[in-house]
Amino acid sequence: MxxxxxxxxxxxxxxxxxxxxxxxxxxxxxxxxxxxxxxxxxxxxxxxxxxxxxxxxxxxxxxxxxxxxxxxxxxxxxxxxxxxxxxxxxxxxxxxxxxxxxxxxxxxxxxxxxxxxxxxxxxxxxxxxxxxxxxxxxxxxxxxxxxxxxxxxxxxxxxxxxxxxxxxxxxxxxxxxxxxxKTQAAHPKTGQVGIDMGLTYLFIDSNGHKEPNPRYYGKAQKRLAKLQRKLASQQKSSHRYGKTKRKIAKLHVLIANQRKDLHHKLAKRITDDNQVVCVENLHIRGMVKNKRLAKHIQDAAWYQFRRFLTYKAERKGGQVLLVDRWTATSRVCSHCGKKKTLLNLNERKWICAACRTEHDRDINAAANILREGLKQIG
Ligand SMILES: [Zn+2]
Incomplete structure (x- = not known):
């Protein structure tokens, strides 16, 4: 072995x-x-x-x-x-x-x-x-x-x-x-949840909870932009240039640490309350190739969050199920499975024509992730 x-x-x-x-x-x-x-x-x-x-x-x-x-x-x-x-x-x-x-x-x-x-x-x-x-x-x-x-x-x-x-x-x-x-103890709770990671919100879950994106990140971004401008105006290889560069590196570390703390806290809460957690299987490798830095950071953050969820769930006897992100769209009714032919980006709420359930677009997407994930374990 x-x-x-x-x-x-x-x-x-x-x-x-x-x-x-x-x-x-x-x-x-x-x-x-x-x-x-x-x-x-x-x-x-x-x-x-x-x-x-x-x-x-x-x-x-x-x-x-x-x-x-x-x-x-x-x-x-x-x-x-x-x-x-x-x-x-x-x-x-x-x-x-x-x-x-x-x-x-x-x-x-x-x-x-x-x-x-x-x-x-x-x-x-x-x-x-x-x-x-x-x-x-x-x-x-x-x-x-x-x-x-x-x-x-x-x-x-x-x-x-x-x-x-x-x-x-x-x-x-x-x-x-x-x-x-390794412990094989079963998870003490029976909860199941679908998590839809986003940009406006950090994530939205199938129970209707919307986790806001933290404000510290925007604050740090402003400070970062200011330092970047300062760096651009400084003579390369000068003493001051090096100093600014070190400040920027430190700020990056600070942002990463703040995000990590938050991810640990949230992943702990989710895996404490739920035995099964379903998340999108993001195409990490394809995404990292994307040249836009902001997106790159966002993707890395998602990946980190998913990693924390996975190991915390496994430690507690729970599990994380990955769902292909194209199978669980916001257009499918999470209640009866009927697909809506058209859903505009600005339609935040809609009513299913088949079963008359009223949906919040984002919560419905999270509910679909849960539904797709649960199919894997029958
Ligand atoms: Zn329906």
Whole structure:
């Protein structure tokens, strides 16, 4: 049996406060990981381009051994970080071959940096007060955040299986991956709900609840636009330009975190109250290709929300069902299934000609998502 079938995993993020030596070591690991990944990608691309040959994982691992001999400084960093880089590249290729992702691209030093390390012989340990975490090659590192979740993980004896150290906008964090035995307990509630994600509202559910889009997002957008204008007026490569750029990056992180908090809260509420949650199966891959940034962000947010719903539901013994977004349209009566021939965009309310049910357009769409989803489980 595969390990993943016995365990559920969840990540807990803490902020790291590194001393000077630790910071140097982390940055060195980022560099080595990126170097290895790009080197291997280059080699694989050439092999693929020349001979249509695919280098398998075993060959790549041999290659890692040779690389360590050719570039002895690779031995100075966490060996798991390097091994995982090999795995990551292989997964990127698998995703490409199975049409889930585009062809792998080179890692840039200007983007988010990270490396993953694995648990062996207690090399990743949290201190009793959760104020320090021991990591390979770094030793004890001061950390902060997520104390409540860590407390719960400790109480339930969940084991740390890996740690991912990342840097974004100058902040270094560590995401600890915990594993726990899978539970097969049934969901305590019998509720079923359809969720229609939208733009005017964050979502509308089949019970008639309309969740407003948060206002903080618009506020942050205004601040973002102001900073963007400032950046445009500044001399590139000047000190001030860099400063504005960092401010923009920080604001992006802030917006993402606010959205994440909200998504966690809403997904918790929905999965607490319902055993079955039906959502649209958005065409993520096609959508991400869309060049419009606002839409891109919106899609990523939807995807995140769906991901939170799914794992929270599964943890509680519930389930999330995906519905093809074209089968459940707002034109079908959710009560009797009769399709209305024409529904104008400005018709917010309508009455079904067959069963005389009065519909709110959006709530009806959510009800159809629920109806379609339930067909999957008979
Ligand atoms: Zn009807």
């Amino acid at each position: 595969k390990k993943g079938e016995q365990f559920d995993h969840y990540g807990v993020k803490v902020r790291l406060q590194l001393n000077e030596d630790q910071l140097i070591q982390v940055k060195k690991t980022f560099v080595c990981r990126r170097f290895l990944y790009n080197h291997l990608l280059d080699k694989r691309s050439k092999a693929w381009g020349r001979r249509n040959e695919s280098l398998n994982l075993k060959k790549q691992k041999e290659f890692l051994k040779n690389m360590k001999q050719a570039f002895p400084w690779l031995k100075e960093v966490d060996k798991f970080a390097l091994e995982n880089a090999v795995f990551d590249l292989d997964r990127a290729y698998q995703n490409f071959f199975e049409k889930r992702a585009n062809y792998p691209v080179f890692k840039s030093k200007h983007k988010k940096q990270s490396y993953k390390t694995n648990q062996t012989n207690n090399n990743i340990v949290l201190s009793a007060d959760f104020k320090q975490v021991k990591l390979p090659k770094l030793g004890w590192v001061a950390c902060a955040g997520s104390e409540n979740v860590l407390q719960r993980a400790k109480k339930q004896n969940h084991r740390i299986s890996s740690a991912t150290i990342s840097e974004k906008a100058g902040v270094i964090t560590c995401s600890l991956l915990f594993e726990k035995a």
